[in-house]
Amino acid sequence: MINFTYYNPARIIFGKGTEDQVGSEMKKLGSRVLFVYGGGSIKRIGLYDKVVKALNDAGIYFTELSGVKPNPRLGLVNEGIRLCKEQKLDSVLVVGGGSSIDTGKAVAAGALYNGDVWDFFEGKADVQQALPVGVVLTIPAAGSESSDGSVITKEDGLLKRSFGSEHVIPKFAIMNPEFTYSLPDYQTACGASDILAHLMERYFTKVDHVDFTDRLIEATMKTIINNTPLVLANPTDYHARAEVMWAGTVAHNNLLNTGRIGDWASHHIEHELSAIYDIAHGAGLAIVFPAWQKYVCHEDMDRFVQFAVRVFDVDFAFGEKELIVAEGIRRLERWYKEIGMPTRLSDVSIDDKNLRIMAEKCCANGPDGNFKKLTADDVYEIYKLAL
Amino acid sequence: MINFTYYNPARIIFGKGTEDQVGSEMKKLGSRVLFVYGGGSIKRIGLYDKVVKALNDAGIYFTELSGVKPNPRLGLVNEGIRLCKEQKLDSVLVVGGGSSIDTGKAVAAGALYNGDVWDFFEGKADVQQALPVGVVLTIPAAGSESSDGSVITKEDGLLKRSFGSEHVIPKFAIMNPEFTYSLPDYQTACGASDILAHLMERYFTKVDHVDFTDRLIEATMKTIINNTPLVLANPTDYHARAEVMWAGTVAHNNLLNTGRIGDWASHHIEHELSAIYDIAHGAGLAIVFPAWQKYVCHEDMDRFVQFAVRVFDVDFAFGEKELIVAEGIRRLERWYKEIGMPTRLSDVSIDDKNLRIMAEKCCANGPDGNFKKLTADDVYEIYKLAL
Numbered sequence: 001m002i003n004f005t006y007y008n009p010a011r012i013i014f015g016k017g018t019e020d021q022v023g024s025e026m027k028k029l030g031s032r033v034l035f036v037y038g039g040g041s042i043k044r045i046g047l048y049d050k051v052v053k054a055l056n057d058a059g060i061y062f063t064e065l066s067g068v069k070p071n072p073r074l075g076l077v078n079e080g081i082r083l084c085k086e087q088k089l090d091s092v093l094v095v096g097g098g099s100s101i102d103t104g105k106a107v108a109a110g111a112l113y114n115g116d117v118w119d120f121f122e123g124k125a126d127v128q129q130a131l132p133v134g135v136v137l138t139i140p141a142a143g144s145e146s147s148d149g150s151v152i153t154k155e156d157g158l159l160k161r162s163f164g165s166e167h168v169i170p171k172f173a174i175m176n177p178e179f180t181y182s183l184p185d186y187q188t189a190c191g192a193s194d195i196l197a198h199l200m201e202r203y204f205t206k207v208d209h210v211d212f213t214d215r216l217i218e219a220t221m222k223t224i225i226n227n228t229p230l231v232l233a234n235p236t237d238y239h240a241r242a243e244v245m246w247a248g249t250v251a252h253n254n255l256l257n258t259g260r261i262g263d264w265a266s267h268h269i270e271h272e273l274s275a276i277y278d279i280a281h282g283a284g285l286a287i288v289f290p291a292w293q294k295y296v297c298h299e300d301m302d303r304f305v306q307f308a309v310r311v312f313d314v315d316f317a318f319g320e321k322e323l324i325v326a327e328g329i330r331r332l333e334r335w336y337k338e339i340g341m342p343t344r345l346s347d348v349s350i351d352d353k354n355l356r357i358m359a360e361k362c363c364a365n366g367p368d369g370n371f372k373k374l375t376a377d378d379v380y381e382i383y384k385l386a387l
Numbered sequence: 388m389i390n391f392t393y394y395n396p397a398r399i400i401f402g403k404g405t406e407d408q409v410g411s412e413m414k415k416l417g418s419r420v421l422f423v424y425g426g427g428s429i430k431r432i433g434l435y436d437k438v439v440k441a442l443n444d445a446g447i448y449f450t451e452l453s454g455v456k457p458n459p460r461l462g463l464v465n466e467g468i469r470l471c472k473e474q475k476l477d478s479v480l481v482v483g484g485g486s487s488i489d490t491g492k493a494v495a496a497g498a499l500y501n502g503d504v505w506d507f508f509e510g511k512a513d514v515q516q517a518l519p520v521g522v523v524l525t526i527p528a529a530g531s532e533s534s535d536g537s538v539i540t541k542e543d544g545l546l547k548r549s550f551g552s553e554h555v556i557p558k559f560a561i562m563n564p565e566f567t568y569s570l571p572d573y574q575t576a577c578g579a580s581d582i583l584a585h586l587m588e589r590y591f592t593k594v595d596h597v598d599f600t601d602r603l604i605e606a607t608m609k610t611i612i613n614n615t616p617l618v619l620a621n622p623t624d625y626h627a628r629a630e631v632m633w634a635g636t637v638a639h640n641n642l643l644n645t646g647r648i649g650d651w652a653s654h655h656i657e658h659e660l661s662a663i664y665d666i667a668h669g670a671g672l673a674i675v676f677p678a679w680q681k682y683v684c685h686e687d688m689d690r691f692v693q694f695a696v697r698v699f700d701v702d703f704a705f706g707e708k709e710l711i712v713a714e715g716i717r718r719l720e721r722w723y724k725e726i727g728m729p730t731r732l733s734d735v736s737i738d739d740k741n742l743r744i745m746a747e748k749c750c751a752n753g754p755d756g757n758f759k760k761l762t763a764d765d766v767y768e769i770y771k772l773a774l
Contacts, residue, residue: 001402001626001629001630001633002402003401003402003403003404003405004399004401004402005398005399005400005401006398006399006401007396007397007398007399008395008396009394009395009396010394011392011393011394012391012392012393012394012645013392014390014391014392014393014645014646015388015389015390015391015646016390017390018390208626209626209629209630211610211613211614211626211630212606212607212610212630212633212634212637215606215607215609215610216603216606216607216637218606219599219602219603219605219606220599220602220603222602223598223599223602226598227598239388239595239596239598242388242596242646243388243596243598243599246388246599246645246646247599250599250603250642255637255642258399258401258633259401259402259629259633
């Protein structure tokens with residue numbers, strides 16, 4: 001176990017009817033709010049009206065920034081920053097999923113910065129302060145509701161990049177599983193895939209003596225693996241929805257990588273995919289992860305055996321390490337298929353045309369990953385394994 | 388899963404050498420510090436000198452409140468409050484374990500309260516504000532370094548009572564496992580027993596659909612069960628010490644009871660024991676818990692089967708539910724014995740003289756517990772089972 005600092009002050013307000021607290025919670029953060037959301041889904045489920053009424057009842061002035069799309073773009077972030085500066089807004093409320101929250105976080109940091117907000121994403125500047133952010137979560141997936149990160153795509157060059165700062169950890173996250181009932185199956189499955197990926201990125205570490213966090217991650221993986229099919233079988237199963245939603249937050253709030261170093265190459269390999277092809281992040285991860293596992297498992301077979309045995313219940317009697325590991329990966333793929341995810345690039349009609357370009361972009365700043373340092377050639381091989 | 392709010396803003400600073408940060412962290416909290424600790428142990432391990440130097444280097448004025456004993460007393464809390472008020476101290480630094488931290492928290496709340504601090508423990512008043520508290524942890528056990536609770540014993544009547552408030556959650560907790568190397572085996576084992584008890588109190592719930600937190604608790608229990616014998620076999624095993632220390636914090640920071648209702652009767656049954664007999668809290672818990680389990684298991688045999696199977700690896704082939712549950716409890720007792728804990732009152736020379744008095748005191752405010760509501764008669768039976 002390596003030294004670590006863990007700090008997560010997000011107040012989680014979880015359960016039925018908790019959206020009623022959005023007015024009182026926002027009032028603690030400010031009186032002039034940028035209200036960020038995506039499109040019509042929060043209107044269809046009645047949440048938009050509830051939030052507007054709550055803000056009005058609390059006497060809070062607000063301006064809307066809507067139209068956030070999946071793989072959110074820098075242009076809308078800059079629009080939000082302009083609104084905050086011009087209208088002297090003092091806080092940000094996001095209602096939606098990871099794309100809206102990441103947009104809101106970037107706006108919150110950029111609104112109190114005199115330079116170009118993209119500086120944070122390129123590592124040219126650190127966030128020193130940010131407007132306080134509050135969240136009402138409607139899509140369990142990204143974990144952004146209590147994480148310190150934001151992922152944004154710059155239109156020019158389709159560069160998908162991230163930054164992290166404790167200043168943008170949301171002050172509160174209101175989470176009512178009922179607001180996830182109407183998510184389409186495919187989006188539910190993509191969210192589950194994203195959550196599982198956040199866990200696997202943390203799990204595959206070269207740091208040894210990480211017994212406690214290994215077990216916590218395994219517990220969270222099993223929760224997602226078991227409850228996602230329940231949700232897909234019955235989209236209004238409150239309890240299964242609740243398990244997935246809360247596990248999705250804990251998966252990414254940094255508790256589970258205390259004392260260890262995660263990998264994150266798979267996320268970056270996927271980012272290049274979804275930046276160019278605009279496929280769902282979760283679907284891209286289901287394609288990338290098995291290929292990544294097959295390519296890197298020889299770096300530490302024992303860890304992959306542990307994954308197979310503890311997470312996918314592969315019996316030691318299955319045979320040699322190689323066989324146990326292969327069976328673990330096979331069961332991961334089987335689970336992806338069971339929940340309706342693609343597991344090959346061909347499943348989403350992507351051919352080999354851009355593989356080399358994506359591999360080069362992924363490693364533009366040098367080799368990527370920690371479990372195994374991957375060069376552009378390595379990443380290219382992983383893309384080929386995923387064809 | 389039931390609705391919940393989860394909020395834990397304690398900054399955990401974990402690992403070797405982290406005590407070097409105590410000056411800079413305290414400086415964020417104040418400039419006039421009450422420095423709370425127990426006895427000579429922090430001097431023997433050189434930590435006292437390091438902390439004094441760090442405070443001096445940071446230009447922080449401090450006054451000492453030392454002499455905290457296990458099962459900490461109200462008298463010393465009132466002494467600390469007097470010092471804070473008279474010397475206009477603005478923050479509290481605790482170096483030690485649960486007893487010192489609980490003392491520091493009570494002082495922090497009482498210093499900004501005009502009434503009697505015992506009001507908080509009797510539920511006559513809620514904490515509205517408190518001096519900020521910082522911690523350097525030396526004994527993994529109570530979890531007080533990031534919890535919202537404090538347990539204090541009033542000398543008059545030997546009343547052991549607690550209060551909880553997010554205002555007393557420490558702002559930071561510095562945790563270097565090396566400072567636990569010199570703990571005597573018995574104290575190490577008592578700490579592990581206390582941690583396991585915090586987990587079992589949360590685990591045995593009547594709330595259903597708690598899959599995620601069940602799995603997290605099981606993961607944490609297995610961490611304690613596996614690493615404690617390693618620590619006892621080799622007290623300077625950094626990694627095993629680190630696993631126990633970090634698991635002990637997470638066990639009690641409220642994450643693991645999100646969406647569920649714990650029991651806590653066993654803690655209260657033990658509090659009556661250690662209030663009268665002044666035995667170590669962890670030793671008392673090792674005596675009380677098996678008896679409590681035998682007495683209440685029929686409230687929900689399936690939960691006890693899950694405990695036996697998942698935590699103590701009892702095979703389903705073991706037989707009927709009754710047999711599986713009994714074997715789980717037997718393995719818990721075996722683990723207590725393995726780490727040197729007593730499992731019967733007779734092991735610590737306590738006879739049946741005060742059982743009725745303790746049972747009545749335990750339930751003075753009505754039946755206790757949630758998994759099964761226990762009357763004084765029930766508690767009496769549990770004490771008898773523990774003889």
